[in-house]
Amino acid sequence: MIEIITAESAGFCFGVERAVNTVYSEIENGGKIYTLGPIIHNSEVVSDLENKGVTVIGDIDDVAGLEKGTVIIRSHGVSKDVAKQLEESGMKVVDATCPFVKKIHSIVESDSKKGNKIIVIGSRNHPEVCGIIGWCDPENPATVIENEEEANSFFLGDERKITVVSQTTFRLGKFKELVEILRNKGYNVNVVNTICSATSKRQEEAKKIAMSVDMMIVIGDSKSSNTQKLYEICSRECNCTKYVQTKDNLEIDPQRSLRRVGITAGASTPKNIIEEVQNYVRINF
Ligand code: F3S
Numbered sequence: 001m002i003e004i005i006t007a008e009s010a011g012f013c014f015g016v017e018r019a020v021n022t023v024y025s026e027i028e029n030g031g032k033i034y035t036l037g038p039i040i041h042n043s044e045v046v047s048d049l050e051n052k053g054v055t056v057i058g059d060i061d062d063v064a065g066l067e068k069g070t071v072i073i074r075s076h077g078v079s080k081d082v083a084k085q086l087e088e089s090g091m092k093v094v095d096a097t098c099p100f101v102k103k104i105h106s107i108v109e110s111d112s113k114k115g116n117k118i119i120v121i122g123s124r125n126h127p128e129v130c131g132i133i134g135w136c137d138p139e140n141p142a143t144v145i146e147n148e149e150e151a152n153s154f155f156l157g158d159e160r161k162i163t164v165v166s167q168t169t170f171r172l173g174k175f176k177e178l179v180e181i182l183r184n185k186g187y188n189v190n191v192v193n194t195i196c197s198a199t200s201k202r203q204e205e206a207k208k209i210a211m212s213v214d215m216m217i218v219i220g221d222s223k224s225s226n227t228q229k230l231y232e233i234c235s236r237e238c239n240c241t242k243y244v245q246t247k248d249n250l251e252i253d254p255q256r257s258l259r260r261v262g263i264t265a266g267a268s269t270p271k272n273i274i275e276e277v278q279n280y281v282r283i284n285f
Contacts, residue, residue: 079134122167
């Protein structure tokens, strides 16, 4: 009998699960439902929601002119300005911003009001970062730092205190390196580590499982960057690591005898897809 080890941390993190559940419960309440951007990077979930009548709005400017209904803000959150535009749009607004991201918004808002310079370490085009910087006092805008080069060239020509926060999914080691560069410049830096542990826990558990199995299966959307990262980590530990979106991508190799199979999944993979893969392996391998 094959042994299947599924990572406890596989799939949705707390914030994504909460956002997806919010959409499904709003569907039950009836009326027209919109999400500002796709609720998660998973084509199966997004098309299931579309089939249930949920429409993805690409841009806040598209809200005007839409049939009245409910707009759901996804876990990444939005800027203060976008939140205000939504409130004034006449739509019902349901805010599913992850509470950990909300906390960053309030730090950034209050510290920039106090006059601190805000630095956000993260990817400047990521929607979460775009939302975070939008909570700064407009008179005192944030600077986003993505890499060493940008940290090295950062210059503040006055005596302001600096508050540093991070995108929740940024890598801790790199965050520390970038903070060190800023500290070495002699600035008065207040560092708030806002990295969420969900990602690192998922990666550590996947690595541990991959070390002990004959085959490791990583489930997630082909466009999901955190799933690609999981695949890389597992491939280093197990030379038979498979990247699949659903059970349909799994190929059976009759030549290969498997005793232990490990399973993990990226942050946007729903539980039912993980269970389907588990059952498929149990029956067919
Ligand atoms: Fe929230 Fe952490 Fe997920 S910040 S959206 S629980 S990765």
